[in-house]
Amino acid sequence: MATSNVCGVRLTSVLGSLRARKVLHEERYQSPLSTHSFIEAFLCDLEISSPAQVKRVRPPPPKPAKWVPPPPNHVKINVDAAVAKLSCTGATAAVCRDAAGRFLGVSAQAIVGVDDPGTLEALACREALSLAKDLQASQVRVASDCLEVITAMQGANLGRFALVLQEIKDGLPGSHR
Numbered sequence: 001m002a003t004s005n006v007c008g009v010r011l012t013s014v015l016g017s018l019r020a021r022k023v024l025h026e027e028r029y030q031s032p033l034s035t036h037s038f039i040e041a042f043l044c045d046l047e048i049s050s051p052a053q054v055k056r057v058r059p060p061p062p063k064p065a066k067w068v069p070p071p072p073n074h075v076k077i078n079v080d081a082a083v084a085k086l087s088c089t090g091a092t093a094a095v096c097r098d099a100a101g102r103f104l105g106v107s108a109q110a111i112v113g114v115d116d117p118g119t120l121e122a123l124a125c126r127e128a129l130s131l132a133k134d135l136q137a138s139q140v141r142v143a144s145d146c147l148e149v150i151t152a153m154q155g156a157n158l159g160r161f162a163l164v165l166q167e168i169k170d171g172l173p174g175s176h177r
Helices: 003-026 032-049 117-134 147-154 159-171
Strands: 075-083 089-098 103-112 140-143
Touching: 075 117, 089 117, 103 117, 117 140, 117 147, 117 159, 147 159
Parallel strands: 075 140
Antiparallel strands: 075 089, 089 103
């Protein structure tokens, strides 16, 4: 017998004895329709409150990130930043590769007192240009995943990163101080 049928039979017998008790002791009669309605509502409540069988569907495996090389005769510097959970400290990193994907150099910094991800990403972009200068690379592409910094860098308003981004723009070839 199915679980819901057993539950229904047991519930019916319990409610039947309760109905008989009300008739004997309280002189209250209930129609079979009201008893049936009560049982149906109670079973619906049981179904709602019981844990549903969840069919677990596995999401498709994520596609591995693919490095996009720079144009020929260029180097690409990928930058990123992170924030420590338990202290007011951030870290920046810049990794330089040529068009063939060969590793050329890396720079990493821990920065105490800065825990804003956007500011750290702007500082990572500045560090990328310092790394390019150290590697004597003249044709450089910097890749960042922080849209806020990229948008500020491309616009006339440098936003809350103005000091760092202005320093980057001043250090670019062809800029006038």
